[in-house]
Amino acid sequence: MEKCLMEHVFSQRKEDVPKENTPDGSAVKKLVSQGRSPRAVFSPASFSPKVATPSTKYESRTNSGDIVLEHGNCEGASWSARTKFTPVVAHDEVKHQRFRFMFERLQEKADILDDVIHELGQELLQQNNLSEPTNPTVRHAELFVAAGRVCCDANGRLNPTSVLLESEQSFGCGKSVALDLSQLETYSLFPGQIIAIEGVNLDGKKVIVKKLYTDIKPVLADSLPTFSNDDGPLQVVVAAGPYTQTDTLMYQPLEDLVSYIRNHEPHALILVGPFVDAKHPHVEEGKLAETHDSLFEKIVEGIMEPLRGSHTQVVVVPCWRDVHHHVIYPTPPFLRTKRLMYTNLHFMSDPCQFSICGVKFGVTSVDVLFHLGKEEISYPAQGSDRLGRLAGHVLSQRNFYPLFPPAEELSVDLGHWEKLSHLPVAPHILILPSDLRYFIKNIKGCLVVNPERLAKGLVGGSMARLEIKAAGQGSQFPVSVVAQILKI
Incomplete structure (x- = not known):
């Protein structure tokens, strides 16, 4: 009798879930073709009405679009693609099916750590x-x-x-x-x-x-951009998760970001996880009535369908905090399912290095700046720019995550860390999202960008936009970049 009662309750609960909260791919395309807001696409199916309730605090914000930081002379920057060429995104592909982790022997770990001492130690001695x-x-x-x-x-x-x-x-x-x-x-x-x-x-x-x-000089990338200034500058937008507030899973900031991309049509959009954040209260409490994988696919469809046919290339970097993915660092790329077969969608590993029309990018989703800041000692205490110093450690140590042992919350596979985290050549642009204050700094010849988070607690966060030109002859660096941090 108890079994029958449980089946009856479960069947009632399934019937109570509105079917329109779980649209399939055709429903997504229908919403976009009708010009409706993608909010219904992002909204997850849930047993709790709080999950699908829009954040009134976010909607009542008054700083949307405010420019909070500029780098370089931004006067005259259009922030929109003047020439709508399709940029070429190149990277060393990491095969998901070959990404076996946590199979290291103790001796292998010791050898890896010893090799790092030898390699960087010799660099310090020679320099x-x-x-x-x-x-x-x-x-x-x-x-x-x-x-x-x-x-x-x-x-x-x-x-x-x-x-x-x-x-x-x-x-x-x-x-x-x-x-x-x-x-x-x-x-x-x-x-x-x-x-x-x-x-x-x-x-x-x-x-x-x-x-x-301690200061190991980084080797700077010397590759030249493959676009000319006649093509117009390369326009890139960068945003990092979480993409929704902590009191809802409506993904309103992500919806507004998609609207911005549709209006400005940059050449590339770089999105850094987490997308389905394991630390989100509603995810921790199990209030979703669909799988985490299904919600992630729905989020990606909500981003890509409005951009169907666009020249904008979307680069997606995972995070160890993505609840539907592997809780390991380095993190393999997301699996490309049948629902996510978009030609302008690129799944990367974390960390990753790739180039867009010859401009080299380095990205990691782990908050390495925050982790370093918790463990670093500096004397004198107020001797230098702290954020710049923390970012400088990443370049000086030639590693996306030089901290060892790592933060307690992070599981690191040293075998993949050795292959994917090292930075033998510093990229033109290094993206290090962090909970620490946003910044754009030229450090040791590399432009380091912290766009902060697209959503911060109950309110909206910020994103970065970059306008990249090929530098003229005689310039010390191959690219010239102006950039802004603005509120979503």
């Missing part, structure tokens, strides 16, 4: 004309050189008295040595950072550091 490194764990009464990885000798975060150096020579036997930083005028360190030092070790237990070397 600073230092002698060959020695083992820092033994006594040295005279000044010596060593290179290695910064480690923490404490249960909490790194502090000036808990800094250890794990060198390549001592890695095999698991040894490390404490560093005394008291004689340094300035430093900026975090766990996992590869550094070189000059110092003395009088007792074999602690190295008194006399000089510290």
Whole structure:
């Protein structure tokens, strides 16, 4: 009898779910062809009316379209494609079916970490004309050189008295040595950072550091854009998830972004996850009446159908927080199902490097700036631009995620990390979405962009738009970029 009662309740619940909340592909096309808002397309099926209730706080905002930051001389920028050529998006494809993870042996992990010490350590020694490194764990009464990885000798975060150096020579036997930083005028360190030092070790237990070397000069991309200025500048829009407020799953900011793209028709739209955020309250509480995969496909259709026939290329980068995807970093690209066969849709891995008409982009969805900011120690405390310094660590360490061990919330596969996270050549434009304040900075010859989030809590967030031109002869950099951060 209890079984029959449960079946009756479940059948009633299924009947209560409005069918129009789960449109199929034909319904999506019908909505778009009728010129209706894609909001009904983005809206998920749910057992709770709160999920499909528009956010009144978002709709009542007064700062929509406000420009909050500019980079370069934006006077005269059109932000719309003057010549509607179809840009070529090229990248090293990551095969989803070959993306096996968490199969590493301990020795393989050790070898990978040791290789990073050797490679970056040699770069530091060569760039600073230092002698060959020695083992820092033994006594040295005279000044010596060593290179290695910064480690923490404490249960909490790194502090000036808990800094250890794990060198390549001592890695095999698991040894490390404490560093005394008291004689340094300035430093900026975090766990996992590869550094070189000059110092003395009088007792074999602690190295008194006399000089510290951390700044590895990045190798800049020297490829030239394949478009000419006669074609008009390349227009690119960048946005990062979450794409909906925390009190609803209506995806109103994403709807407004699609409207902006339809009106301005940029050459490329770069969308960074999460799309179906595992940390969203309604997702955590299980209020959806459809699968997470179905909701994601619905979201992508809501983006792509209004752009059908458009020259705008859409680049989609996943996130480990996407509830329907793999909770691993690096993250494989989304699977391309039959519903998502669009010629102008490109699924990338996270992190990824790709080029649009010869302009090289690097993107990661992980909030590496926030993670580094929580673990970094810097002296003096207010000595430099913090956001620029954090972004500089990514370029100096030639890695999308140089922090080790990683943040507790992040599962990192070191095998794929070695293949996909390294930045042997810095891109023209590096996109690092973060919860930290938006910025656009030229750092070491690379333009670093943090567009922040398209949705922030209960309100709307921001996005970035870039106008890219081929630089003239004699210019130090192959591209010239003006950019803006604006409120959605």
